[in-house]
Amino acid sequence: MRLFRGVALLALASAASGSISQFGDPDARAKALLKQMTLDEKLAMVRGYQGHYVGNIVGNERLGIPPVNMNDGPQGFRDNASPGTSTAWPSGLTMAATWSVDAVRSWGEGMGKEFYAKGANVQLGPGLCLARIPRNGRNFEYLSGEDPFLGYTLVQPAITGIQNQNVVANAKHYILNNQETNRGSVSELADETTRFTMYYPPFAGAVAADVGSVMCSYNKINGVWSCENPETLGHDLKAVIGFKGYVMSDWGATHSTSIMAGLDVEMPGNGFMNVAAIKAGLAAGNITNAAIDDSIFRILRAMYSVGVMDAPSGTWNSSNIKKNVTTEASVVLARQLAAKATVLLKNDMNILPLDRTKTIAFIGFASDNAIVHGGGSGSVVPSYISTPLAAAHHAGIDVTYHDGINISSAAAAAAAADYAVVFVGTLSHEGGDRASLSLNDGCDGCKFTDQDKLVSQVAAAQTKTVVVASVPGAILFPWANEVQGILTNFMPGQQAGNAIIDVLFGDVNPSAKLPLTFPNKENETQLSPAQWPGLPDPTNPTYANYSEGQLVGYRYYEAHGIQFTTGFPFGHGLSYTTFEYTLSGAPQVSDTHVTFEVTVKNTGSRPGAEVVQAYVIFPESKMTIGTIQLKAFEKTKEIQSLESVTVGLAIQREQFLQAWCHKWVNVPGQFKLRIGSSSRDIRLSASFIL
Ligand code: BGC
Numbered sequence: 001m002r003l004f005r006g007v008a009l010l011a012l013a014s015a016a017s018g019s020i021s022q023f024g025d026p027d028a029r030a031k032a033l034l035k036q037m038t039l040d041e042k043l044a045m046v047r048g049y050q051g052h053y054v055g056n057i058v059g060n061e062r063l064g065i066p067p068v069n070m071n072d073g074p075q076g077f078r079d080n081a082s083p084g085t086s087t088a089w090p091s092g093l094t095m096a097a098t099w100s101v102d103a104v105r106s107w108g109e110g111m112g113k114e115f116y117a118k119g120a121n122v123q124l125g126p127g128l129c130l131a132r133i134p135r136n137g138r139n140f141e142y143l144s145g146e147d148p149f150l151g152y153t154l155v156q157p158a159i160t161g162i163q164n165q166n167v168v169a170n171a172k173h174y175i176l177n178n179q180e181t182n183r184g185s186v187s188e189l190a191d192e193t194t195r196f197t198m199y200y201p202p203f204a205g206a207v208a209a210d211v212g213s214v215m216c217s218y219n220k221i222n223g224v225w226s227c228e229n230p231e232t233l234g235h236d237l238k239a240v241i242g243f244k245g246y247v248m249s250d251w252g253a254t255h256s257t258s259i260m261a262g263l264d265v266e267m268p269g270n271g272f273m274n275v276a277a278i279k280a281g282l283a284a285g286n287i288t289n290a291a292i293d294d295s296i297f298r299i300l301r302a303m304y305s306v307g308v309m310d311a312p313s314g315t316w317n318s319s320n321i322k323k324n325v326t327t328e329a330s331v332v333l334a335r336q337l338a339a340k341a342t343v344l345l346k347n348d349m350n351i352l353p354l355d356r357t358k359t360i361a362f363i364g365f366a367s368d369n370a371i372v373h374g375g376g377s378g379s380v381v382p383s384y385i386s387t388p389l390a391a392a393h394h395a396g397i398d399v400t401y402h403d404g405i406n407i408s409s410a411a412a413a414a415a416a417a418d419y420a421v422v423f424v425g426t427l428s429h430e431g432g433d434r435a436s437l438s439l440n441d442g443c444d445g446c447k448f449t450d451q452d453k454l455v456s457q458v459a460a461a462q463t464k465t466v467v468v469a470s471v472p473g474a475i476l477f478p479w480a481n482e483v484q485g486i487l488t489n490f491m492p493g494q495q496a497g498n499a500i501i502d503v504l505f506g507d508v509n510p511s512a513k514l515p516l517t518f519p520n521k522e523n524e525t526q527l528s529p530a531q532w533p534g535l536p537d538p539t540n541p542t543y544a545n546y547s548e549g550q551l552v553g554y555r556y557y558e559a560h561g562i563q564f565t566t567g568f569p570f571g572h573g574l575s576y577t578t579f580e581y582t583l584s585g586a587p588q589v590s591d592t593h594v595t596f597e598v599t600v601k602n603t604g605s606r607p608g609a610e611v612v613q614a615y616v617i618f619p620e621s622k623m624t625i626g627t628i629q630l631k632a633f634e635k636t637k638e639i640q641s642l643e644s645v646t647v648g649l650a651i652q653r654e655q656f657l658q659a660w661c662h663k664w665v666n667v668p669g670q671f672k673l674r675i676g677s678s679s680r681d682i683r684l685s686a687s688f689i690l
Contacts, residue, residue: 026304030297036063039289042296043278046259047270048248052318053120054078054377055251055268057299059316066121066308066316068299070170070248070267074125074141075373075493076380077114077325083381085324086114087331088372090338091491092127092143093473096150096515097341097573099611100635101157104143108161108169110333115167119320121308122168122213126158127378128202129178131473131516132552133532134525135434137180139473140374140491144202145515146553146570149630149656151202159209166307166315168212171203173250175232176546177217181433181533184253185541187220193623194549195236196660204241204655212245212302216263218253223540225255233262246298257281260288264295326383331495335386338492338499344510344574345486345518351419351464352485353506353576356397358418362389363458364404365448366423370496371470376430382494388423388468391497397505404454411461420462421504422483424451425470433533437476437522439469455479468500474518480566506576511609511635513573513678517553520567525556550625554679558627564680571613571630571678577604577641581612581683584646587673589688593650594657596686598675600647602639611635613676614649616657619669623659628674631656657690666690 023029034042041060048057048068057068072078077086087110095107108126115123127141128151143158144151155171162169176188176199190199203214214237216227226232227249237243246264254266257277266273281287303309308316344352354360370387373379392399402413404422414420426442428434435441439451459465459482466485469475470492480486487510489500502508519525525548529535534544551559554570580601587596598612612635615628632649639645651657657671658664670689676682 023304023307023310026301029304030300033063033065033300034293034297037296039292040275042292043275045299046264046278046292046295047266047273048268049270050268052321054124057265065300066311068122068303069120069316069318070122070124071115071118071120072124073378073380074127075378076111077118077120078377078380079118079321080381082322084383085326086118086380087326087334088380088382088494089334090341090493091140091373091378092125093140093145093515094341094490094492095337096143096145096154097343097490097512098337099150099513099633100340101153103337103340104154105157105161106333107337108158109165110330112162112165112167114325114330116165116315117320117323117325119316119318120167121303121316122170123162124170124172124215124377126155126169126171127173128155128171128206129173130199130202130552132178133433133527134437134474134519136178136473137374137428137433138376138378138430139516140428141378146517147515147630148198148201150515152205153633155202155205156209159206159211163210163212163306166311168302168306168308169206170213170215170248171206171211172215173217174203174214174237175199175217175226176221177219177226179433179532179544180431182542183218183431186534187223187540187543188546189222189543190546192662193660194546195232198550198552200236200241203237207241207243210244210305212306214243214245214247215250216247216253218250220540225253227253227263228256228258228261230261238262244298245302246295257287259291259295260286264298334493335495335498335502338489338495339502339508341492341512342487342489342500342503342510343512343514345488345568345572346480346484347574348484351466352504354419354466354504356505360397360399360419360421361402361413361417362392362399362421362423363402363410363414364423364451364454366425366470367401368403371425371427371443371491372494372496373491374428374472378430385494386497388497388500391501395501395505397501403448405449407449407454407457410454411457414458414462414465417462419464419466420458421466421468422455422458423468424455426472426475428472437474437519439475442472452478456482459483466504468504470496474516476519476521477566509576509606509608510573511575511611513571513611514568517557517570518568520562520565524562555625555627555629558679559625569678569680572680573611573678575608575610577602577606577608579603579610579677581675583675583684583686587686587688589690592654593652594688595648595650596673597646597648598684599644600636600639601644602641605641607638607640609636609638610677612647612649613678614651615674615679615682616651617672617674618659618667619671621659621667621669623661623665624667628679653690
């Protein structure tokens with residue numbers, strides 16, 4: 001079947017509203033219930049507390065409103081009280097590497113089911129910030145990678161997947177929480193165009209999927225706290241983007257009784273959104289009853305929309321939190337998703353897939369200590385972790401193991417085998433940015449040995465060396481030209497080992513693509529201290545200036561013509577087969593979309609899937625940048641050897657082929673279309689005039 005992206009999204013939206021309609025009209029039901037509430041009953045809901053779950057809002061027995069039970073995080077249910085009772089799924093960034101709407105939907109469904117079974121009706125995820133800063137400690141959580149359109153597209157199936165399980169999703173952290181350094185004080189200086197063009201689209205995608213809640217962030221925006229910012233909350237998010245759900249603060253990110261600015265719920269306390277403060281505001285005329293009603297309406301609407309209100313009694317009972325909700329099915333799915341998210345960066349001499357009858361040396365601490373997740377509220381403690389070493393043994397593959405601590409003996413072990421696979425990796429965590437992009441920074445295990453030196457010396461001893469890197473975002477591979485094969489599986493979750501064995505030995509043919517650029521060197525985009533981590537100011541702790549505007553990630557690399565020597569471009573990812581592209585005719589322009597069809601032929605000998613990426617260069621204008629920008633993509637089905645499939649792609653004209661100048665405006669002229677297998681592997685060119 002051919003599906004135009006635009007049409008596919010429409011289908012998605014109606015699927016979402018189809019499931020919503022089984023719970024009646026959420027607006028009408030929320031309005032009717034709101035009418036029955038007293039002021040005190042309403043005020044009990046504009047603040048939360050930390051109870052059995054990470055966050056809670058009291059229920060209302062008189063009116064039959066269940067409690068709101070919120071829990072972290074964006075890659076599975078975080079249960080520190082009963083560890084090992086939920087699945088550690090691949091992280092948000094890892095899922096972004098699939099470039100697959102279907103994979104992301106099943107990820108959302110898998111997580112949502114576990115939240116439901118734990119009695120939680122709000123999942124504090126997905127995370128959607130853009131990887132503006134390669135060293136940002138939370139990049140691993142974020143589904144957008146470094147591209148707003150990638151985030152816009154992938155967030156929709158994530159939200160639908162979660163919310164179809166009667167669990168309200170939460171799009172976070174709105175907005176510009178793009179660094180962890182000074183996150184609780186930094187003021188992010190970004191103009192309207194930069195916000196609408198680069199940072200809002202993933203949240204607009206969440207809104208398009210009718211996300212029930214949004215979390216405002218710790219930082220300030222242009223000098224005003226995110227959770228009391230009338231411009232970004234009340235105006236941009238609610239009035240312009242059209243968000244219908246409720247805004248909750250990040251934990252401790254409320255600084256005032258900000259209901260009039262667009263904050264609906266203070267989490268997790270009542271320091272500011274308490275009864276006394278709101279009643280005083282009402283008496284003084286600073287707060288209106290209409291604003292309170294709007295906040296409560298938004299919370300109730302979200303609960304009605306996804307079926308929280310109609311769940312069988314006992315569903316939201318906090319005793320459910322103790323249940324072990326991980327299932328065989330989730331573990332199987334987590335394995336498939338982690339394999340689908342594994343990016344093949346390099347495969348010289350077709351060293352991969354490996355021949356299991358040869359002698360293979362697994363080297364490096366990460367062979368036996370799989371790196372699963374980053375740290376902080378996004379981490380999940382699984383019941384078990386599949387390590388590469390255990391998974392190989394389980395699959396009946398005979399490998400030797402060397403922990404890599406003594407580098408020369410590791411090199412000797414590599415030389416003694418037919419192939420060496422070096423497992424390297426590092427971590428990052430919430431609350432801090434990475435000290436560098438080196439593999440040697442970020443985790444205890446990384447300190448056992450100099451991982452870069454280990455790879456180089458193993459590669460010097462063994463030509464047939466492959467590296468598997470588990471990383472929380474962009475990373476430096478100074479040895480990239482010394483090894484024959486490189487795979488990255490980002491933060492793969494608890495099925496790390498099984499999934500990588502599936503890929504290494506060819507049971508799964510890789511089809512993932514980088515959701516962000518892997519640089520050649522540290523700070524390659526030349527961020528000045530004023531841009532990151534920001535400069536101190538006497539009146540306002542730190543300012544981080546978004547003076548690069550839209551030149552984030554690959555847009556910067558394009559604008560500066562940077563070539564890749566040891567790094568890898570955005571969108572890059574190889575397969576064990578090869579693909580040939582043909583454009584079927586000229587792009588067609590309608591009032592709403594530009595559409596085109598691309599035929600992809602599998603010219604190799606193995607079945608494989610490809611991601612067709614369509615980039616656009618806007619006509620020259622003061623409002624646009626001159627670089628390519630991702631505007632459509634489609635992952636094919638698995639194509640058989642010598643088979644061709646035709647995929648239809650559609651770019652929505654509104655927003656995606658417009659520029660922001662206080663509103664979306666047309667940019668008349670010739671648009672160039674660049675279609676390819678990565679941002680630097682462009683196979684086809686065309687143009688259209690708007
Ligand atoms: C994080 C949020 C998280 C919350 C609750 C905050 O520190 O920024 O992402 O959901 O804590 O744990």
